[in-house]
Structure formats: structure tokens, C-alpha cells
Amino acid sequence: MANKIQTVKGTREFYPEQMALRTFIYGKVRAAAQAFGYQEYDGPFIESIDLYAAKSGEELVKKQSFTFEDRGGDLVTLRPELTPSLARMIAAKQNELTYPVRWWSFGPFWRYEQPQKGRAREFFQWNIDMLGVNSPQADAELVAVAATFLASVGLTPDKATIYVNNRRLMDSEFDKLQIPAERRLEVSNLVDRRSKMDAAKWDANAFEIGLNQVQLDGLKSILSNFELWKESDELTSFFSALEALGVSAYVKYDPNIMRGLLYYTGTVFEAFETSGSLKRAILGGGRYDNLLADVGGQPLSGVGFAMGDVVIGIILQEQGLLPSFNPTPANVLVTLFDGTLLSQAFELCAQLRKAGINTLVYPEPAKLQKQFKFADKMKVKLALVLGPDEAEQGLVVIKNLESGEQVQVKREAVVTEVQKMLS
RNA sequence: GAGCCUGUAGCUCAACGGCAGAGCGCCACACUGUGGAUGUGGAUGUUGUGGGUUCGAAACCCAUCAGGCUCCCCA
Incomplete structure (x- = not known):
């Protein structure tokens, strides 16, 4: 401090x-x-002080502007209006x-x-x-x-x-x-x-x-x-x-x-x-x-x-007139199960992004619990799980974090299913 | 440029001359493949900064920085 x-x-x-x-x-x-x-x-954000001296009040130019000399010796002002x-x-x-x-x-x-x-x-x-x-x-x-x-x-x-x-x-x-x-x-x-x-x-x-x-x-x-x-x-x-x-x-x-x-x-x-x-x-x-x-x-x-x-x-x-704050523009989090599945997870992300879906990935292997907590805090709508079981069967689990429901779909169907669930 | 009020944990605040705390949040575990809920445990800090008074200062005094209220101004 x-x-x-x-x-x-x-x-x-x-x-x-x-x-x-x-x-x-x-x-x-x-x-x-x-x-x-x-x-x-x-x-411009910076102006010559003369621009304001013409019409703006003396109070403004002398007391209420950020004015300084530039390296050439000219007086410049951060624009006050x-x-x-x-x-x-x-x-x-x-x-x-x-x-x-x-x-x-x-x-x-x-x-x-x-x-x-x-x-x-x-x-x-x-x-x-x-x-x-x-x-x-x-x-x-x-x-x-x-x-x-x-x-x-x-x-x-x-x-x-x-x-x-x-x-x-x-x-x-x-x-x-x-x-x-x-x-x-x-x-x-x-x-x-x-x-x-x-x-x-x-x-x-x-x-x-x-x-x-x-x-x-x-x-x-x-x-x-x-x-x-x-x-x-x-x-x-x-x-x-x-x-x-x-x-x-x-x-x-x-x-x-x-x-x-x-x-x-x-x-x-x-x-x-x-x-x-x-x-x-x-x-x-x-x-x-x-x-x-x-x-x-x-x-x-x-x-x-x-x-x-x-x-x-x-x-x-x-007045409470602001929309609720979205921590991330992403709707989807792809979880990362372990290091061996990293490439598959990244490929999945790339597929989603190519389809125009904003996608977060968990950047290192961690407990799924921790990754889901992260997904929750970031307020993403869907979490995708691609673990050893899914990898073996060519599947991906998609969980809807609002309803808590989850479905298993084939790798090839992930993009369309995600799009369906987000619409 | 002037007067007044405030500054303590990430946040909201307590302690008001005698061991620096609570709630919320955070982290871990319960729950080694699933978030929000619950329980258990854990970490918080140069009390804005610098100086002074005092056996002892978060507290009192001075200075300084920042925020707020008012004057001024609002082009």
C-alpha cells in the first residue's frame, strides 16, 4: 500500500x-x-490555449483547465469542452x-x-x-x-x-x-x-x-x-x-x-x-x-x-436502471479435464468460435468443481465437459448452468446443439 | 482558491488512550467427473502516508494525500 x-x-x-x-x-x-x-x-483532445481564450471565460482558462507547456514552449490545454x-x-x-x-x-x-x-x-x-x-x-x-x-x-x-x-x-x-x-x-x-x-x-x-x-x-x-x-x-x-x-x-x-x-x-x-x-x-x-x-x-x-x-x-x-453486469462476453466454458485432453479441448473451442460462439476455456487442468465454480462466477450459460469417458466414445457433455440439466451429444453435433441451447 | 466531515482486512463497518475485531467475500476440505445451497477449518492488516505527544496511539496534535459536503465555478 x-x-x-x-x-x-x-x-x-x-x-x-x-x-x-x-x-x-x-x-x-x-x-x-x-x-x-x-x-x-x-x-483533438489537446488544443492550443488560444482556442479557449477567445470565447471561454477567464475563470475557465486560468483556473479550470489542464494547461502546460509542450517541449516546443507552446501552451497547450487538455480540452475542457x-x-x-x-x-x-x-x-x-x-x-x-x-x-x-x-x-x-x-x-x-x-x-x-x-x-x-x-x-x-x-x-x-x-x-x-x-x-x-x-x-x-x-x-x-x-x-x-x-x-x-x-x-x-x-x-x-x-x-x-x-x-x-x-x-x-x-x-x-x-x-x-x-x-x-x-x-x-x-x-x-x-x-x-x-x-x-x-x-x-x-x-x-x-x-x-x-x-x-x-x-x-x-x-x-x-x-x-x-x-x-x-x-x-x-x-x-x-x-x-x-x-x-x-x-x-x-x-x-x-x-x-x-x-x-x-x-x-x-x-x-x-x-x-x-x-x-x-x-x-x-x-x-x-x-x-x-x-x-x-x-x-x-x-x-x-x-x-x-x-x-x-x-x-x-x-x-x-435508480437501478442498469442491466445486470455480464462478467464475460462468453456464453460457453469448455472445461479442461487433464493435460492429455488439452488439444481436444482447444480444438473444440476453435470449432465453437468459428461458428461465432464466444467461448472461454479453463486454462489449466483443475478439479471440475473448481471449473464449474468459475463458470458460475463468470455467468456463462453452458459448460462443456470433454473427459476421458467422452473422448473414448467421441462425445461431449453440455450442461445448462441455469437449469442444471445436461445432455451428451456426439462431437460432430456439439456446435448445432450449443447453438440450439443458446437460442 | 476557502471552510467542514471522513480514511481500520478485498467490501461494509466495530474497537474511540491499554492484546486490531465482526459480517459478507476469498481459499481449502466434506464432494479424488459437476456450479449456486450447507457444514467445518484457514488466511487476511505498516489502522491512507509522514512526523509529534504519551509508559503505551487506530484513537490526541501537526503536516500531507485521497474521498465526501458546502462556497466558488459549471464554459
């Missing part, structure tokens, strides 16, 4: 069981994205892509943060975006992809909800309150924090950033008005599209959803578990209008969202 080198803070080791969870999430993410016709892509890479990739081929672009990705990201439940320094994230269309219907499609994913992992609408708001709507409300443009960011952050602070402290905070009593009262009445969306044509169209897409049960309007990101300009949304130990968002995203211009492209509007593997993984585990 003493001399063991620990894992780097905030990283996780994926033992087969955790790897199965990651693969499960990846499979569901891919299925949801592909159901809507999205193409898979990826960017994908959107700037996506924007650059789109901008580089802006005139040859077919629009709308519908792309998705699932890969590793790094952020130098304080690890907690639901937050690691190295994590996997699903990113999915549609670019080249600026419409409430496009926004609705992304929300529908998110809802499709939630449904596919068993998070029904009573367990998870996607909350939606619109930046433009909020801006027009803030205009009515005469909150100056340069205060908007602070107000957004204030709104973001509301559920986490007690009321009196929140009020005090509001005064601190320069709101007066009338503005504070106005802000509170906006934030408690869950019918506000009806005043926005954009959101009205958005909700009717969701209705048609069949996912409106998942989606609720909530004026408290702001999202800290600077680049969101229209619809914003975040999904939360309705009850449970985690108060963190499962996924979040929105519409951004100006991102491409910042990396040298022509203006192009996009909408997308991201989902980390950590929070959804914890929720699926806590």
Missing part, C-alpha cells in the same frame, strides 16, 4: 464493471443521436458542408475542479449540435433528442424533466425593468444561484450588484411566472413542435433556467432528476448565434447540448 502510486486526483479507473457502464451510456447516446440522423465526429473545436472545424469547411450539419460526439474532457459526487477532473461527455438552421423547431429537435435518450435509459418523465427558458425573452423582460446591459451577466449568475441560497441572502446579493427595490421585485415576479413563455412567439412555436415530436411530457418552462455560458443567445435548457441525491444537471445546452464568427467563420447559428457521464451514471445506478 505504502509505495503504491495513487491515481491522479479526480480521475477514475474503469474496471470491467465501470467500463460496462460507460459502454452502456455510449450505446444509448449513439442510439438516440442516430435515431435523428446525426453523424459522429470528434476533435468541445464547442470551440467544433466551431473551428465547421468554419474550416464552412462552404463545403451540407447544411444543416447534425453532428454528435462522445469523448474525454478535463477540468481542473474540486472533485465531488457527480464531478470529476477527467470525464466523458456527449456533445450534439445542429448548425445552419435558426428556428424554434431546430431547438425542439435537440430537446427531443435529449428526451429520447432519457426515455431510452428508463428515466420516465416522472423521474427526469427538461427545463427550458429563452435568453431573448429574459432580455426583453430585463429591458422592461431597465436593468442595464452591463449588469445582465451578473443578474444571470444571480438567477442561477437562486435555488442554492436562502431568500434574504439572495436579496442582499441582488442589492450588491446594483439592483434597486423595484427591479428586485420585478425580477422575482418574472422568476415566479411560469406562464411567461406564452409571451414569446419563439417559445410558443417551440412547445408546439415538441408536442408534435411526442416528447412534451418531458419538458417544462422555467424562467429560472439561465445557464452561465456567455455564448447562449436564445433557447436554453437543462435536464434534472426530479428526486434524488444529486442536484446537478444531467445535461444542458441551448442556442448560440455568434460562435463561428469568433473563430474566423461567417456567422452561423447553432443549437446543441452536452451531457457528462458522471451524473447520469450515478443516477442510473441509484
Whole structure:
């Protein structure tokens, strides 16, 4: 123990069981994205820090990124997010892509943060975006992809909800309150924090950033008005599209959803578990209008969202929504009786594998009892025995480990019999 | 970057200044050609790491590492 080198803070080791969870999430993410016709892509894992310096906040670049000098003296960063890479990739081929672009990705990201439940320094994230269309219907499609994913992992609408708001709507409300443009960011952050602070402290905070009593009262009445969306044509169209897409049960309007990101300009949304130990968002995203211009492209509007593997993984585990773990992809174990039968056992394995049957072999002679215990732990469905008696008669014993029944078949019939018993 | 809580066998935890333990799991045997169940026996360890206080430290103090809760942040 003493001399063991620990894992780097905030990283996780994926033992087969955790790897199965990651693969499960990846499979569901891919299925949801592909159901809507999205193409898979990826960017580099290491980027120049300048890519993020352009648009991402100072906090991110200076404090929350893994940045270091490479051997040539350039500052490089382990990517903390994908959107700037996506924007650059789109901008580089802006005139040859077919629009709308519908792309998705699932890969590793790094952020130098304080690890907690639901937050690691190295994590996997699903990113999915549609670019080249600026419409409430496009926004609705992304929300529908998110809802499709939630449904596919068993998070029904009573367990998870996607909350939606619109930046433009909020801006027009803030205009009515005469909150100056340069205060908007602070107000957004204030709104973001509301559920986490007690009321009196929140009020005090509001005064601190320069709101007066009338503005504070106005802000509170906006934030408690869950019918506000009806005043926005954009959101009205958005909700009717969701209705048609069949996912409106998942989606609720909530004026408290702001999202800290600077680049969101229209619809914003975040999904939360309705009850449970985690108060963190499962996924979040929105519409951004100006991102491409910042990396040298022509203006192009996009909408997308991201989902980390950590929070959804914890929720699926806590809700018991994961399929039972299979220790091995093999369905069959071929036991090894003694050294003299080793070649026959291996030949039998080869036959099975050639027929497409995943097959484990016990790698050394041992008591059958021990081999059957191993088969049990590995949860294989069938165990095959080829001992001296069987070898002499040209037979193989096949035991069904679930029912406990076993049959003797001729060597030539093993493959078809195994296939029959597995089907 | 700040505050607080936790770290003991593979796992969950007990012992809270006086011989480091239990349950589960693991291994062996009963059962030398058949798993899950049962019984019997067995092995667990630098008490996260380093230092200090003390006759004596898993326990108290300091430092450090990791995890968790909160602040911050969530691009």
C-alpha cells in the first residue's frame, strides 16, 4: 500500500464493471443521436490555449483547465469542452458542408475542479449540435433528442424533466425593468444561484450588484411566472413542435433556467432528476448565434447540448436502471479435464468460435468443481465437459448452468446443439 | 482558491488512550467427473502516508494525500 502510486486526483479507473457502464451510456447516446440522423465526429483532445481564450471565460482558462507547456514552449490545454473545436472545424469547411450539419460526439474532457459526487477532473461527455438552421423547431429537435435518450435509459418523465427558458425573452423582460446591459451577466449568475441560497441572502446579493427595490421585485415576479413563455412567439412555436415530436411530457418552462455560458443567445435548457441525491444537471445546452464568427467563420447559428457521464451514471445506478453486469462476453466454458485432453479441448473451442460462439476455456487442468465454480462466477450459460469417458466414445457433455440439466451429444453435433441451447 | 466531515482486512463497518475485531467475500476440505445451497477449518492488516505527544496511539496534535459536503465555478 505504502509505495503504491495513487491515481491522479479526480480521475477514475474503469474496471470491467465501470467500463460496462460507460459502454452502456455510449450505446444509448449513439442510439438516440442516430435515431435523428446525426453523424459522429470528434476533435483533438489537446488544443492550443488560444482556442479557449477567445470565447471561454477567464475563470475557465486560468483556473479550470489542464494547461502546460509542450517541449516546443507552446501552451497547450487538455480540452475542457468541445464547442470551440467544433466551431473551428465547421468554419474550416464552412462552404463545403451540407447544411444543416447534425453532428454528435462522445469523448474525454478535463477540468481542473474540486472533485465531488457527480464531478470529476477527467470525464466523458456527449456533445450534439445542429448548425445552419435558426428556428424554434431546430431547438425542439435537440430537446427531443435529449428526451429520447432519457426515455431510452428508463428515466420516465416522472423521474427526469427538461427545463427550458429563452435568453431573448429574459432580455426583453430585463429591458422592461431597465436593468442595464452591463449588469445582465451578473443578474444571470444571480438567477442561477437562486435555488442554492436562502431568500434574504439572495436579496442582499441582488442589492450588491446594483439592483434597486423595484427591479428586485420585478425580477422575482418574472422568476415566479411560469406562464411567461406564452409571451414569446419563439417559445410558443417551440412547445408546439415538441408536442408534435411526442416528447412534451418531458419538458417544462422555467424562467429560472439561465445557464452561465456567455455564448447562449436564445433557447436554453437543462435536464434534472426530479428526486434524488444529486442536484446537478444531467445535461444542458441551448442556442448560440455568434460562435463561428469568433473563430474566423461567417456567422452561423447553432443549437446543441452536452451531457457528462458522471451524473447520469450515478443516477442510473441509484435508480437501478442498469442491466445486470455480464462478467464475460462468453456464453460457453469448455472445461479442461487433464493435460492429455488439452488439444481436444482447444480444438473444440476453435470449432465453437468459428461458428461465432464466444467461448472461454479453463486454462489449466483443475478439479471440475473448481471449473464449474468459475463458470458460475463468470455467468456463462453452458459448460462443456470433454473427459476421458467422452473422448473414448467421441462425445461431449453440455450442461445448462441455469437449469442444471445436461445432455451428451456426439462431437460432430456439439456446435448445432450449443447453438440450439443458446437460442 | 476557502471552510467542514471522513480514511481500520478485498467490501461494509466495530474497537474511540491499554492484546486490531465482526459480517459478507476469498481459499481449502466434506464432494479424488459437476456450479449456486450447507457444514467445518484457514488466511487476511505498516489502522491512507509522514512526523509529534504519551509508559503505551487506530484513537490526541501537526503536516500531507485521497474521498465526501458546502462556497466558488459549471464554459
